Amino acid sequence: MxxxxxxxxxxxxxxxxxxxxxxxxxxxxxxxxxxxxxxxxxxxxxxxxxxxxxxxxKAQLQITMEGGVPEEVQEQVRSLPGIRATSPVIEQIVSTEKGELGSLMVIGIDLLGDREMRDYGFEGDDADLDDPLLFLAQPDSAIFTRQFAEKADLKIGGGIALKIPKGMKRVTTRGLLTPKGFSEAFGGNLMVMDVYAAQDLFGRGRRFDRLDVRLTEETSIAQGTATLEKALGPAYRVExxxxxxxxxxxxxxxxxxxxxxxxxxxxxxxxxxxxxxxxxxxxxxxxxxxxxxxxxxxxxxxxxxxxxxxxxxxxxxxxxxxxxxxxxxxxxxxxxxxxxxxxxxxxxxxxxxxxxxxxxxxxxxxxxxxxxxxxxxxxxxxxxxxxxAFAKGAFQARPPGRSVVRITAGVVALGSTILMALRPPFGGNSFIFTELLLGGVGIVLLVGPLSRLLLICLVPLVTRFAPVAGRLSGDALLGNARRTSGTIMAMALSLTFVLGLGGYMGSTKKALDRWMLDALTCDLFVRASANFNRPDFLFPGGLRDELLQLPGVKSVESFRATRPLYQGHQIQVTSIEISQLLERMKYDFTQGDKGLMLRGLTQEGKCVVSDNFSRRYKLGVGQQVELTAPGGKVRFTIAAVVRDYGSDQGTVLMDRTQFLRYWQDDRVDIYDVSVLPGANVAQVRDLIRAKLAGRYPALVSTRQEFIAEITKAIDAFYALTRVTLFLALLVAFLGIVTALLISVAERTREIGILKALGAFPSQLARSIILEALLLALVGLVLALPSGNLFAAFMEGPLAELFTGWIMPHFYPWEILVQLLIALPLISAFAAWVPARQAGRLKITESIEYE
Amino acid sequence: MSIKRSCGNNAIGIVTAALLSALCAAMAWGADARALLKESENRHRTKTQQYAGNLTVVNKDGKVRKKGWKSFRQGYAGDARNLIRFTDPPEVKGVGFLSISRSAGQNPDQWLYLPSMKRERRIATQDRDASFVGTDFNYEDMEEFDHEKYKVALQGEQTVEGYACYVIAATPRESGGQSVYEKKILYLRKDILYLLREDLYQKGDRQPSKLFTLSDLQNVDGHWAAKKWEMTNINKESKTTVVLKEIVFDKPQPAGRFTLQNLNREGGD
Incomplete structure (x- = not known):
């Protein structure tokens, strides 16, 4: 061998x-x-x-609560039996003035008592804390890992500016940690600061992000959990x-x-x-x-x-x-x-x-x-x-056999895929795998016969416009059915992927665009956090009255979102002044209507759920959602189901009065501000900025800016998917180049004879380019239905399985137009080398070939 | 046989007598230790004390950090209330520490006030072994020594810095609250019953991990006072020295000095 x-x-x-x-x-x-x-x-x-x-x-348990753990809980927990130590923690991801350093994880801990929890010391070789008292006394004190300090060129006493909700904040290096154990977290991009300084810096009020708990030796995790859950109640998560x-x-x-x-x-x-x-x-x-x-x-x-x-x-x-x-x-x-x-x-x-x-x-x-x-x-x-084997050309010309069986099998496979997508017999990853496998098998089986059929139809048409080149390319493609179907298969799969995934992305984006236009209808959004899902800072509830008094302001709504666990999934619970909201917002109701929603939420203490929540948890109007509030479990009857894309795990919306009543937390994520008719939005924005300057971090965006920011975030979400789409196209492009190179090499003798008979190199080049165009065109034609099916599968069963959403289908015309422009160019480019190769072949050498 | 029995009886008698006398001696030593400590407390008890301290921390690499503070105390030992306010350098000026003794069986309440945060933070029992603002003292060391919280036994006598001293072993009572230490060996100067040294054993220590020495004794207003304290951390090879100045005893303290409100008051001492 x-x-x-x-x-x-x-x-x-x-x-x-x-x-x-x-x-x-x-x-x-x-x-x-x-x-x-x-x-x-x-x-x-x-x-x-x-x-x-x-x-x-060394923490064995961690206590968290939506909106943060109040400080006093620490004292309560410390006094419980079986608790050896507790330590408060605040975590925040920030970026620095030097963007190239990447994200930095800031951990606020209580340095006085944290040694029970984490393995580090500020002495010796492991770490160097210049002056612990100075560190505690100065709120700008920071400890960096040596690794990060080296990257950022930081020395003890040196400073670096952080981008935080309040703007740029300079911190001073007062200690260094050797990256091992705790300090290796977040790839070593870690900054440690005092937990109380972190509270102030990140607007946590008198709350911690969580409490780390260490149990006494004789207390088991189960016992510790039970003790804490009993003492703290259902609003706290102990895990x-x-x-x-x-x-x-x-x-x-x-x-x-x-x-x-x-x-x-x-x-x-x-x-x-x-x-x-x-x-x-x-x-x-x-x-x-x-x-x-x-x-x-x-x-x-x-x-x-x-x-x-x-x-x-x-x-x-x-x-x-x-x-x-x-x-x-x-x-x-x-x-x-x-x-x-x-x-x-x-x-x-x-x-x-x-x-x-x-x-x-x-x-x-x-x-x-x-x-x-x-x-x-x-x-x-x-x-x-x-x-x-010695009978030249006999095999190449032979079409693949048993087409009927193949086509039947392909139709059955593809049909089963569609049926299964419409009525999934089972869920989870096995469903996705089965669908993709069956769909893939169906396409593979059908592409060969269908591509041949298409070529048989297309070649005469092409020959009308380019008699010589058309016939030559048609003969080359139909003369080697296996090679042609293999290339088209790769091409069709790539384009199916591009059209399907691209179509899905487009549909999702369009659905979100429409929803944003309906939902985000106020003039100004006053936020404290740039991050949409992690509140870096929350406004006090009393700020609403101050904003209402500003000239030009018509109404202000206080939007608050928390993300509790519901049946093991992190859903979103939102609250706002509903009656005002309904005056300006158009909801797309899938169950119930505006009247039911207004009455239910403002008078009857009910809630509204998003369509994906309704689908995921199989709950509709009249049924109840049990949520965990600080005071215990609260049941809300569903007044309506609306289309909402706020959370891929589902959203529950309630009136602010209900939230204040059960959650006892008046802090606000976003103030939605509407201006009076005729008022200048830019001027009102300046007034708001002036009002909040030096007091709170404030990102005041107009409606257009806010929508643009969300759109940018959605685009970022799909950025990597776009890269994979490009890679898929690259593989398809390689397929065409390879197929054409092979085609030229295979027809060396034929090309030599054609040249001897008077064919011009340009005619030969045109035939090869035409061959490439036909390959791409047939691939695209076959990918149109399969891409559409794939997109429908992604938007329907797959999206529903993961998010509960069923995205409305929008045909990806933009992508199709882009492909129609790009594919001929790419194909022609792919044909360029083989075409040149064919044009340069010498007649005598070509005829002697083989 | 009878002789043998007689000898045997004698031997048992001797051993028994020796054990009994040892036990009696131990009881007597124990009683003496407590009496000595009570007497020491009675002799040196003052209503109040205040001083200005210069704090120097030298780490094993020879790096020196200096701080200044003012200290105020009201009460003594088990009923002491203590306030420390840092005065120097400017970056730490205003940082305050308040310690208020509680009834037997409970550790004192301790708070640290940071002016930059404008708030106090409570020192939890779990944090009593944490370093007091980067010094070799921990938060437990910042409490007044109260012999009632310890089982004490006189172990003998020894000369320290040229002075004859009683050597007393003090072991924390379980009912005396949680302690960082397993044992303290106290060296009490015989002539004036003043504490000159403490050998501090943490849990599991065979040798003391820290040594606390008091020197430069002077009589101020009729009360003995050590004007130099030194805490040596043997494991970390670092040393913290406090030099006391402007010592004043029995000066009436303002009523609200030892309160959280005062601790949190900007510029309050």
Missing amino acids: RFLLRTLSLSYVRRHKAKTLLTLLGVVVGVATFSSIESAKGTLVKGIRSTVDRVAG TPGKRGEQIEKIVANFIAGFNISSGFALAIGIFLIFNVFNVAVNRRRRDIGTLRALGATPRQVQLLFLSEALVIGIVGGLLGTLVGTTVSQAFLQIMGQTTETMYGVTSSGVVRLPPVIVLESMLLGVGTSLIGAWGPALTASRIPPTE
């Missing part, structure tokens, strides 16, 4: 370097996409978990750091899940690219195979030869792909981290370290993809009888 590889395979590679390189590139791109997404994703999730674990230190990490991980699960689909598609497209290359290689080397068989090689040896070649390409491609993936994964992680921070308020920082498992998976995928792609062609090669 080694001899065969060295002589036959290596000589083939030497003669077809470009094709081999392109095949390799296909594997590299597929594996790189997979490994970079997987390693970035893994690092993000691991980072989130590890940050929770490391920051928790182990591990459980809390899981919970945070759950929040970003939907975002992460989307990338599994991208990885899967990148690999599937890669498989078809390799399949195509090997398929053509088998055809090209039929004479070699015939010779081998005539010399006594067994069919198994022939099959093994091709599989060995695939194995080598898989190993090399896997290795290179893993390396490339590692280099781009850091950028992916940064994009992912920024998105999860903006959208969910959680993130992690650090350097992507490729875990051995992902290296192994990537290598296996590279090898597996190559072997799967080469398996069919290798089997075909092994079955070629020597007599047929």
